[in-house]
Amino acid sequence: MSFAHVVAYSITEIMAAQSAHNELNSALAGASTLIACAFTLSTFDRWLRRRQPHELAWTVAMALFSLGSSALWWAESSGWNLMAFRIFFLAGAVLNVAWLALGTVYLLIGLRAGNIARTWLVWLSGLATGVVLIAPTKSQVVSTEFPAGREIFGAAPRILAAVGSGVPAMFIIVGALWSAWRVLRKKNPAATKSTTRTVTSPKRLAGGNVLIAIGTLVLSASGTLAGRLGQDRAFAITLLCGVSILFSGFLVASNSTLNASSATRRLHPKLMQAANQ
Numbered sequence: 001m002s003f004a005h006v007v008a009y010s011i012t013e014i015m016a017a018q019s020a021h022n023e024l025n026s027a028l029a030g031a032s033t034l035i036a037c038a039f040t041l042s043t044f045d046r047w048l049r050r051r052q053p054h055e056l057a058w059t060v061a062m063a064l065f066s067l068g069s070s071a072l073w074w075a076e077s078s079g080w081n082l083m084a085f086r087i088f089f090l091a092g093a094v095l096n097v098a099w100l101a102l103g104t105v106y107l108l109i110g111l112r113a114g115n116i117a118r119t120w121l122v123w124l125s126g127l128a129t130g131v132v133l134i135a136p137t138k139s140q141v142v143s144t145e146f147p148a149g150r151e152i153f154g155a156a157p158r159i160l161a162a163v164g165s166g167v168p169a170m171f172i173i174v175g176a177l178w179s180a181w182r183v184l185r186k187k188n189p190a191a192t193k194s195t196t197r198t199v200t201s202p203k204r205l206a207g208g209n210v211l212i213a214i215g216t217l218v219l220s221a222s223g224t225l226a227g228r229l230g231q232d233r234a235f236a237i238t239l240l241c242g243v244s245i246l247f248s249g250f251l252v253a254s255n256s257t258l259n260a261s262s263a264t265r266r267l268h269p270k271l272m273q274a275a276n277q
Contacts, residue, residue, distance in 0.1 A: 028236035029073035032243055036066040039247045046254065053114055054106035058250070061099035068092030069239055076236070079143030082152075089149060090132040092239075093161040095125055097219070100246075101168030104175045128160045146235070169220050173213045176249075180209035208253025215245035 040062040047055040068091035075084045102121055106114035135157045141147050149158050183206045219242035 025233055025236045026073060026076040028233075028240050029069055029076050032069040032236070032240040033066055033073050035240070035243050035247060036062055036069050039243065039250065040066055042247075043250070052106075053111065053118075054103035057099055057103040057106060057114075057118070061096050061103065064091045064096035064099060065239075065243055068096060069243070072235065072239070080141050080145070080147055081143065082137065082141045085141055085147045085152065086133055086135075089153075089157065089161065090129060092235075093149070094128050094132060094157070094164040097165045097168045097172070097216070098125075100216075101171045104172050108175050108179060128164065131160060132157050165220070169216050172216045176209040176213040176216075180206040180213075183209070204252055208249045208251075211245055211249030211252060213249075215242050215247075215249055218242035218245055 040059055043055050043059040043062055046052070047059055068088050071084050071088035071091065075081070075088065098121060102114065102117055105117045132153075135153050137152050138154065139151055141152065149161060184203075218238055
């Protein structure tokens with residue numbers, strides 16, 4: 001076999017391996033997108049029926065997860081470009097965890113604190129969107145390589161990502177574990193007396209909160225796995241596993257509590273019937 005044939009064969013093998021690599025990453029990102037969309041529809045449906053503010057915050061958060069994973073799915077299937085990376089970076093690294101944490105604020109601290117946090121978060125989300133979408137770039141995006149934020153963006157977008165993901169993630173983890181601990185001690189799983197939930201299954205609620213904390217940790221672990229799996233594979237795997245665990249925790253925790261009106265209807269049906277007459 002001539003040297004030219006050896007080179008051609010090697011190039012063919014490399015291209016085949018790269019194609020298989022991209023197909024797997026695309027499948028993982030696609031699965032993450034479908035799960036995130038299901039999560040979004042589930043929380044939105046619950047918000048339409050119950051009008052609980054934390055469920056609206058979670059709906060926004062999961063819609064952002066869906067947008068970020070869709071950008072990853074598109075990029076792994078068709079190749080990276082600057083706009084796909086901006087959307088992925090904005091929705092996946094800057095905004096989504098902050099909106100997820102807003103739901104925790106509503107649940108643990110109450111409506112007043114949640115509304116104040118929501119107002120600030122809306123303004124900060126608008127600011128972050130403008131910064132990320134128009135930020136100048138330091139280098140070009142290579143279509144076949146997963147872009148790194150430190151190589152593409154300057155300081156401002158990366159600071160927004162660090163603050164927007166790191167601080168809210170820690171708040172979610174600590175809040176979920178603290179709430180689980182309160183439930184197991186048979187106390188109100190909230191920081192204020194004005195925020196009261198009727199717990200129908202303490203063990204399930206505690207387990208759901210632990211799953212939410214684990215899911216948030218998994219979503220934060222992409223940097224740890226990047227050295228072993230590569231950045232694109234690490235993001236695809238942690239996104240799929242993290243969103244799946246979060247969805248499981250949400251389902252378990254949501255079916256373990258009642259809001260005030262639901263609790264009244266379940267505990268006092270005759271009283272509600274008399275009130276409606």
